[in-house]
Amino acid sequence: MTDELNYNPSELMVVNAARLLQDGDVVFVGVGIPNLACNLAMRTHAPNLQMIYEAGVIGAQPSRLPLSIGDPTLVSGALSVCSMYDIFTLYLQRGNVDVGFLGGAQIDQYGNINATVIGDYPNPKVRLPGSGGSMEIAAWANRCYIITPHQKRRFPARVDFQTSIGFLSGGDARKKTGVRGAGPEVIVTNLGLMQPNQDGELVLTALHPGVSFEQVQENTGWDLKQSETCTVTEPPKQEELRILREELDPGRIYI
Amino acid sequence: MTKQMSMKDAIRKYVHDGDTLYASGFTHLIPFAASHEIIRQGIKDLVLARATPDLIYDQMVAAGCARKVVFSYMGNPGVGSLRRVRAAIEAGTLEWEEYSHFSMISRLQAGASGLPFMPMKATGASDLADQNPNYQKVTDPYTGEAVVVVPPLKPDVAVVHVQRADAEGNAHVWGILGEQRLAAFAATRVILTAEEIVDQSVIRSDPNRTLIPGMIVDAVCHVPYCAHPSYTQGYHDRDNQFYLEWDQISKTEESVGEYLREWVYDVPDRAAYWEKLGPEVHQRLTAGARLSEPVNYGDY
Numbered sequence: 001m002t003d004e005l006n007y008n009p010s011e012l013m014v015v016n017a018a019r020l021l022q023d024g025d026v027v028f029v030g031v032g033i034p035n036l037a038c039n040l041a042m043r044t045h046a047p048n049l050q051m052i053y054e055a056g057v058i059g060a061q062p063s064r065l066p067l068s069i070g071d072p073t074l075v076s077g078a079l080s081v082c083s084m085y086d087i088f089t090l091y092l093q094r095g096n097v098d099v100g101f102l103g104g105a106q107i108d109q110y111g112n113i114n115a116t117v118i119g120d121y122p123n124p125k126v127r128l129p130g131s132g133g134s135m136e137i138a139a140w141a142n143r144c145y146i147i148t149p150h151q152k153r154r155f156p157a158r159v160d161f162q163t164s165i166g167f168l169s170g171g172d173a174r175k176k177t178g179v180r181g182a183g184p185e186v187i188v189t190n191l192g193l194m195q196p197n198q199d200g201e202l203v204l205t206a207l208h209p210g211v212s213f214e215q216v217q218e219n220t221g222w223d224l225k226q227s228e229t230c231t232v233t234e235p236p237k238q239e240e241l242r243i244l245r246e247e248l249d250p251g252r253i254y255i
Numbered sequence: 256m257t258k259q260m261s262m263k264d265a266i267r268k269y270v271h272d273g274d275t276l277y278a279s280g281f282t283h284l285i286p287f288a289a290s291h292e293i294i295r296q297g298i299k300d301l302v303l304a305r306a307t308p309d310l311i312y313d314q315m316v317a318a319g320c321a322r323k324v325v326f327s328y329m330g331n332p333g334v335g336s337l338r339r340v341r342a343a344i345e346a347g348t349l350e351w352e353e354y355s356h357f358s359m360i361s362r363l364q365a366g367a368s369g370l371p372f373m374p375m376k377a378t379g380a381s382d383l384a385d386q387n388p389n390y391q392k393v394t395d396p397y398t399g400e401a402v403v404v405v406p407p408l409k410p411d412v413a414v415v416h417v418q419r420a421d422a423e424g425n426a427h428v429w430g431i432l433g434e435q436r437l438a439a440f441a442a443t444r445v446i447l448t449a450e451e452i453v454d455q456s457v458i459r460s461d462p463n464r465t466l467i468p469g470m471i472v473d474a475v476c477h478v479p480y481c482a483h484p485s486y487t488q489g490y491h492d493r494d495n496q497f498y499l500e501w502d503q504i505s506k507t508e509e510s511v512g513e514y515l516r517e518w519v520y521d522v523p524d525r526a527a528y529w530e531k532l533g534p535e536v537h538q539r540l541t542a543g544a545r546l547s548e549p550v551n552y553g554d555y
Contacts, residue, residue: 031333054356055281055431067495068332070282072488075430076545083432084281084306085364088357093376116353121386127341129330131383132307135355139378165379177379178400 007236009149009190010255011244012208014040015236017101017147017188024048027099028092028137031069032254033147034101035062036244043243050079052097054133056087065253088133092140095180100141102134102184103148106159109222110200111146111166111184113138114159121161131163138164139179150189150219157222167200174200191216193233197225206231257422258475259452262524265474266292269444270412273322275302277363277410277442278311281433282332282493285311285485286416286448288478288525294318295520304410306359306434307332310484310501313339316349317511318519323350325408327359334498338505353387354405355380360434362389362408366441372404413442415467416481418490419457420449424472427457427464430488436466445471448478450490462552480529483540492540 007015010033017037021027023046029038035051039062042049052058055070059079066073075081082090091097104113105128115134119125138144148154166184167174174183186205187194193206203225204216209232217224249255260268270276270293278286290311293301303312304325309332315321317339324344329337343349354362361373374393384390384403392401415435420426424447428435439445447467452475458465481487484494484501504510522528529537 055283055433057431066333067498068282068493070332070431070433071493072283072430072486072542075488081430081432083436084356084360084434085437088360093357116383121382123347124345127329127344129328129336130326130353131355131380132328132330133356135378135380135383136357139380140376162380162382168379174379178377179379180376 007241008255011236011241013147013188013190014244014255015240016193016233017145018044018240020145020186020188021046021049021099025098026050026052026096028052028054028097028101028141030101030103031066035066036248036254037101037147039248040240040243043247044240052087052091054084054087056082056084058082058091065249065251088136092136095140095142097141098143100137100144100181102138102144102146102164104134104163106154106156107146107148107187108155108159108166109157109202110168110170111187111196111202112159112162112168113146113164113166114161115163116161118160134164138166138183139181141181143182143185146184146187148187148189150191150216152219152221155220155222167196170200191219195227197227201225203227204230206233208233209235258424258469258472259422260474260476262288262292262448262476262478265446265476266296266298269446269473270298272298273300274411275304277304277413277438279305279413279415279433279435279438280482280485281306281431282309283431283433283485284416284428284435284482284487285309286414286481287311287483287485288481288528289414289446289448290315291519291522291525291528293320294515304408306356308337308340310498313337313501313505314515314519316340316343317505317508318515321349323352325352327354327356331498331502333495334502338502339511352389353383355383358390358405360437362405363434363437363441365405366407366409367437370407372406374402374404377403408441410438410442412444412446413438414446414448415439416448416478416487417467418449418487419451419453420447420475421453421455421458421469422475423455423469424467424475425455425458425465425469426467427461428466429464432466439467439471444473446474446476447472448476448481450479450481450487452477478525481525483529483532486540489542491542494536494540496539
């Protein structure tokens with residue numbers, strides 16, 4: 001029993017994100033936890049997953065953990081390398097990307113993401129890095145996953161700035177914009193999983209072992225609903241943790 | 256006709272106060288040697304355009320070269336915040352114009368292809384478009400639906416670093432290609448820096464790898480290790496340790512000032528900079544060999 005509980009919040013998020021990926025998925029991936037999740041999925045249930053990077057790398061086989069999204073290890077041994085314009089048009093805009101991973105400083109009740117500013121845009125209190133590729137990934141990947149620690153300041157009812165859209169104000173608002181992708185499907189946090197209901201509102205659909213609904217509510221900035229079918233996630237398996245710790249991130253940079 | 260000249264002469268001749276500069280390269284091939292020369296020459300009021308301003312523009316902003324930044328992701332990649340650019344924006348001392356990666360690159364694509372604008376599929380996100388009037392909508396004449404468009408970006412000068420080029424500026428590039436080629440075609444003037452200057456027969460041996468033709472290049476500079484602390488695929492590794500150190504250095508104006516004095520103002524050129532980094536760094540950044548299979552173009 002003690003072994004089962006012997007994992008940290010980052011490991012818990014990586015393992016749960018990896019389990020969402022399907023064999024054969026084409027994944028638009030960032031560095032850090034999404035990169036680990038893809039590599040874990042490839043070494044377990046999804047050997048045919050393909051990683052593509054916004055820098056223009058397709059089918060990367062990194063031999064070390066990249067610090068940046070443009071690391072040379074992504075290129076050596078990759079299937080293909082193209083320009084940024086090509087990766088955004090031929091792959092993402094055209095609809096050849098199954099999964100996009102997203103993160104941000106704020107995620108709201110309808111899965112909209114803020115990565116731009118806290119406060120007023122012209123006179124920002126905190127100037128964040130901005131969209132990068134996230135505006136397009138959120139709109140055009142067939143489905144999206146958001147991975148983020150569960151803290152109240154990260155989950156306000158409304159974001160200060162909509163850098164990338166989830167379900168806007170809910171209902172059919174996203175559909176009306178004509179974007180091609182289905183939007184955020186699962187939000188993976190260190191407390192559990194949230195998913196959009198029919199109205200596009202994020203509701204709690206799973207708790208991690210040992211976590212209570214009250215704990216999640218305390219760390220969420222809106223009146224959180226719990227799905228009737230809310231489950232408890234299966235704890236990370238020994239083998240998943242072994243791959244993560246021994247093969248993927250032995251220097252413990254991200255986990 | 257040779258266009259080869261020193262970095263110093265190329266910057267003096269082709270970069271002027273008030274220019275819009277695009278120092279290209281997505282993480283890879285970022286021409287730090289050119290920015291250091293621009294800082295040394297005291298060029299001012301530049302509009303600095305790059306998808307990712309990276310450390311290169313953080314240093315130029317700190318050195319007082321910039322009036323404005325145009326960007327789509329303002330971070331220290333894999334590390335965190337780009338502190339000097341961020342501080343200048345938060346203090347209201349630096350103008351900025353912001354895009355998403357794809358709209359930024361689309362602007363270059365329009366500039367590079369001589370088009371009046373570039374259309375993009377809807378992203379549903381309107382907050383940035385509300386703040387930046389360069390995002391407009393036109394009606395698709397075929398379906399009647401609204402299409403987002405962005406105008407061309409045409410820098411006065413682009414700096415592009417490559418693995419190898421001939422003296423006329425025909426250049427082979429491999430590894431992450433980012434927006435290198437678009438920046439070169441979009442710009443009015445192009446400064447090309449290369450790890451190696453090779454005979455034209457080397458370029459002609461593999462024409463598919465020539466992404467930048469000499470016809471659009473104004474100056475060719477032989478600058479080995481031009482990209483450090485960024486990298487050049489197959490020549491040296493990215494100095495991730497320095498990207499992490501910059502997060503500390505850039506915390507205060509004083510420590511940035513000290514860095515600039517020691518590593519930019521008091522260093523005459525890139526050769527001296529590389530020498531100053533020392534054998535330990537050279538060793539750490541060595542790129543091992545992983546060769547591609549040769550292809551047969553055929554003898555016709």
